[in-house]
Amino acid sequence: MVQILNEHSLREALRMERAVIVCHVDWSIHSVLTTKLVEQWEQNWLRGGGLRPVRAYRVIPESQPKVQEWLMAEGLASIIVAGAGEVLWLEYGRVVAKLLSGVTESGLVQTTQGLWAGRLADAVNSLIYACEND
Numbered sequence: 001m002v003q004i005l006n007e008h009s010l011r012e013a014l015r016m017e018r019a020v021i022v023c024h025v026d027w028s029i030h031s032v033l034t035t036k037l038v039e040q041w042e043q044n045w046l047r048g049g050g051l052r053p054v055r056a057y058r059v060i061p062e063s064q065p066k067v068q069e070w071l072m073a074e075g076l077a078s079i080i081v082a083g084a085g086e087v088l089w090l091e092y093g094r095v096v097a098k099l100l101s102g103v104t105e106s107g108l109v110q111t112t113q114g115l116w117a118g119r120l121a122d123a124v125n126s127l128i129y130a131c132e133n134d
Helices: 007-015 029-048 065-073 105-132
Strands: 002-004 019-023 055-059 087-091 094-099
Touching (some): 002 007, 007 019, 007 055, 007 065, 029 105, 087 105, 094 105
Parallel strands (some): 002 055, 019 055
C-alpha cells in the first residue's frame, strides 16, 4: 500500500486507471483495522491474478489540504474527520464506489469484482469475438 503524503502522490493516485484509497486516522480502531484489512486484501488480489492489478493507497485526510479539496469536490467532505476507515474506489480520480463504514474482506472483494471483473470479462470476450470473426 502506497501512502499519499503530498500533492505529488495524490496526483499519482488520481492518474491511476484503477485505485483504492483508504482514508485513515491513527486514533480510530475502525480505521486501523480497515487499513490492515485493505493491505491484506491488496496482497491477495494481486496474487490471485486474472484481473488487472489495483493499486491501494492510504491517506490521512485531516493532514492533507489537497486531499481535503479533492474530497470536497467529490461531495465527500464528511470523510475528512470521520475516522471510520472509509474505502474509496477510483477510476482516473473519480470515485466510482465507496464503503464508508463496516468494511469487510467480502465487501472489498465484492465491490472490486462488481466494478471491474465484468468490464474486463466484456473486453476479453469482445477481443475473442473480434479475433474469431476476422
